[in-house]
Amino acid sequence: MAENYKTHNIYANYPVDALHLRDLEGDINRLELNLGDIVVVDCTGMSYICSSGLRVFLSLNKDITAKGGKLIIRNLEPLVKGVFDMSGFSQIFNIE
């Protein structure tokens, strides 16, 4: 990836359930994405994720990938990582 592409950081340190979904959506909507931008979501403190949360990540990943960028998910808690595994997301997301 070229050096001049911008890297965006999101710190999703909250449980992503039906009530906190808005927080994640808000954080993502604040991004001003350009072609080739990299988004790093740090999931330290994300104790929980529901399917709606997964859907939000999936949409974001599709969006960024279509723009030639990259979504990186970091520091998943083991149980949340389990959900990613269960749903097959581990294979289609960049998880570090």
Add this chain to the structure above:
Amino acid sequence: MRGKSNIFTRSFPLRLSLVILVLVSVLFTATIVGNSRSARNYVKMESIERAQSALDNTILRINHVLQSVEITLHNLSWQVVESLNQPDKLYTITEHIIQSNDFISGSAIAFVPYYYEQEGRYYSPYSYREDGAIRSKQLGSSSYDYHTMDWYRIPCQLSVPYWSEPYYDEGGGNIIMTTYSYPIFNHDGSLVAIFTADLSLEWFAEMVNSIKPYPNAYNLMIGRGGAYLVHYNSEYILNETLSGMAQARGDVQMVDTAQRMIGGEQGIGEFEREGERFYLLYAPIEATGWSVAVACLHSDIFAGVESVRKYSYIAGIICLLLVAVICFVAIRRMTRPLIKIAGAATEIANGNLLAELPEISGDDEMCTLHDSFANMQQSLLKYVDELQLTAANKERIESELRIARAIQMDMVPKVFPPFPEREDVDLYSQLKPAREVGGDLYDFFIADEKLHFIIGDVAGKGVPASLVMAVTCRLYRTIANNVATPEGIVSTLNDALSESNESNMFCTAFVGILDLKSGELRYCNAGHNPPIVLRSCGDVEALSVVPNLAMGIWQGFEYRGESCMLDGGCTLFMYTDGVTEAESDDKELYGEQRLMSVLKRHTSSAPRHIVDALLEDIAEHVGGADQTDDITMLCCSLGDLRDREGCRRIVLRNNIEEIARMQGFIDELVAELCLTAEDAFNIHLALEEAVSNVIMYAFPEGEQHDITLTVRHVDDTLIFRVIDAGQEFDPTLQPDADVTLSLEQRPIGGLGIFLIRRIMQRVEYHRIDGNNILTMVKSIAKSDVAE
């Protein structure tokens, strides 16, 4: 009635006599007062006239004497002029004057200084009376400088005759006297001497004091300067003035009178001294400028009038007493029949309706009264007969109603608590008819772990309503034992009641069947007030009901049943409209708001406490007013359902915020069962997927519905159920998400049910009675399960 009973209020003759006595007394007193006033006026005028004439008479006499003195001097003045050349002859003139006028005590011819060179400065031949004889001497000397005396000086200056103010003449007469001075002129017209005559004041006093119109009257005379000339107190004479004395006493009126007297006016004054009132009549003596007055004592003047008045009063009082006695005796005689009739009336009032009335002779009002009483006696006899008959009838009806009430009360359960052996349900109810019997009803029983109950209200009250109530009660017991659903029970009841309902009586009711195992309440409302659900969390709200129609109106009406789930700890409160429509003294209704507020304070109370609290509050609202409608309350509380079934339950609203409550519910479960973090996580995930799906998609936008989540713990599995009455949807029919697809190919949705399936060991869907029931079974790690 007879609070202040005394002899005056009890005796009519006495009272009337008193009234007459008082009236006559007032008239009599007014007459006497009027009479005595005019008599006083008359006497006053008369006495003033009398005193005035005595005064006038005296003044006339004084004037006469004064004039005689003046005339004497005037007549002899020419002799003085003629004798100027013979000074010795002048003595004869003065002697002659005294001889000719008895009133004159002395006479002098006082010459101007040095008129006779040889005689020196003073020359004044003088004659006077002494011991009955007339003596003469030359009066003027350096020790008796007459030129400086008023009687000489003033006529010299005025050149006219002059009466001097009284003075004590030392060296002259040596008495208090007044002097008439007549100036003498010679032929040239120049003043040569003053010709005088002395009058003793004693003489005036005698004359003035002769005015004696009343025994206590006294007289006085004042000079031109107001000095006393005559007064009974001789120390005042020439030493005090009338106005001075009046001023010293502060008697303004008297000061004014004194000034009038000095001014030469004639009139009447009044003054008070030592508590006695006096009239003061005064008149002037023109010649000397003095004023004579006579003071008459009030009490002297009016003594006669007062004594007449006193005798009038005594005579009047005697007359009045006589009038009173005569009145009393006469009225007493006339009213004697009244007392007799009153006695008879008392006897009648005491129950002897056949009491004999006294004979009354004559044709007056007493006779009319007697006839009226006789009539009344007849009417009373008739009326009492009728009354006895009516009372007997009423007594019979009342006794029947008492029995009817006992029967009616026996028709409803009244032993509380009704199920003492059960801990999962408690019930309490109260029925209070507005009259002996009423149209409210309730009933309940448990059959096959289901609580059947009914609360109802027959239109109207009293006996007609109670008959329909009895029929409804009995029908309910029979039907409820044979028909499984509330709507079935209501329909059957309705058909039975509608049949041959000629009198159009109808009955509202709420019929329910509560599954004590699951907490499911199935119910059917027939035009009745919706029951109120009290939740242990403090929520109080009316159950949503389809109103349907009251029973007995429309045979064959199709009643719709409904159902809901009740949590453990819930209380169902049912009532009839007698509660909300209880009227206070001011016709104010008790109202649903007040009912709800009382219930809100009692969400955790036992049914008996709730009902008692409401009865107390209603009684407080109603106050002294009569109960207008039958009042019935039926209150049923559910115990902890889990205790019997090992089943936990939570009822959620179709609102995404409710997820928080569900998370709390799951956390409690997790804590109690000591689940592993992974199990807890997965259970949270699966239940959130299932419930949020229902919240978001099962119901039309804007409607409010309940979603029930139950958890049952059996061995090492947990059985979850999500129950909702929303749109039919079977998630198990949805195809599994393909987790092998690439990012680009992965669809956005379909993950929820996939996750549920991955987490739960078993997922089943059923559609029962219009409810979606999703059952999920999860095995839990056995070693971690707490006992």
